[in-house]
Amino acid sequence: MLNHGLENREYIKLPEGVDIAITPAGVVARSYAYLIDFIILGLVLIAVSSVLAFLGDAGQGLILIAYFVISWGYNILYEMENGQTPGKKRLKIRVVQDNGLPASFSQIVVRNLLRPADMLPIGYFLGLVVMLFNNRFKRIGDWAAGTMVIYEDELEARPELSKGQVHVPTVSLTTEEQLAVLAFAERHDELSDARRHELARILAESFATDENNIEWQLLSYARHYAGQVNDNTGYPPQEGKP
Incomplete structure (x- = not known):
């Protein structure tokens, strides 16, 4: 792996002998992506809760189930398709393996199941601290899953x-x-x-x-x-x- 100066770009050699260039996404881009996803997730939960509230006591139980399924499944569902939630897609970043290849389903699950650890003691504080002390901006979930978040570079046609x-x-x-x-x-x-x-x-x-x-x-x-x-x-x- 080669580092590319101030751009923080890295070149990774794949087993096939091909070099690919990746640029780890920093705290700012990931924070904006998280904020977008948080708003979308909140709107979805409000809409679902409003509908289920009409079902009385049964609706209250369904709301709790829906909250659990939606809050945990939102990131996993989107990221297992192409490594991007709506927020990440808006910021043109995506989740990949440490070697730059697409993340597997198990890796996506692990990185999302460990979100509570990154949120300790409050507001992603521990996750942000960990991200700031490594040049790939990996949070705890990324370290455990062997993943990272990179910019989705647009390919430019060479002359x-x-x-x-x-x-x-x-x-x-x-x-x-x-x-x-x-x-x-x-x-x-x-x-x-x-x-x-x-x-x-x-x-x-x-x-x-x-x-x-x-x-x-x-x-x-x-x-x-x-x-x-x-x-x-x-x-x-x-x-x-x-």
Whole structure:
């Protein structure tokens, strides 16, 4: 797992060898989501209680049953579908496993059954304290269930790279280094010659290579990371025309 600086973004390597990026949701976003869910849950309970109140003494017993079922089932029902209650969906956050994969039904149940522990002694005080002392903002229920709440990042389409020769790097790069190479290739035509040479020299250090044709090499590596295949373009290109 790699941390991504001030953004608190982390890269997690899945068993399949694929890296995924996640951003843990902080206290503010989760508090707003909880407030929205609290209001919705309160309105539902008021509506159900108003209807059952007409049934007299039997209605009072049904109200207690409905309160138990709705208050405990609300979060479990929504989160087991896609990890999002209405409040979480509004804030674009969701519950996932610690490895970034969708949370299982048993994990959803455990994290919600332990809500009373997070609410000790009152108003989620203990849960908030625990969240503030870890960089993934996990409450007690999350620690027990092996879950966390992350932002539902919107996927942005990356600029299409120019076609050309594709080469596989001879050294293994970290996810952040691969992203840096891709960013260099995507912005290559927008940069001045001096800025391109400066960035290329910095990136060349990761490959332990000289600076001859390093710009062309970086572009060919970026095409590999972008999933392109060789089109038999000549190698190397003319000087200054990567």
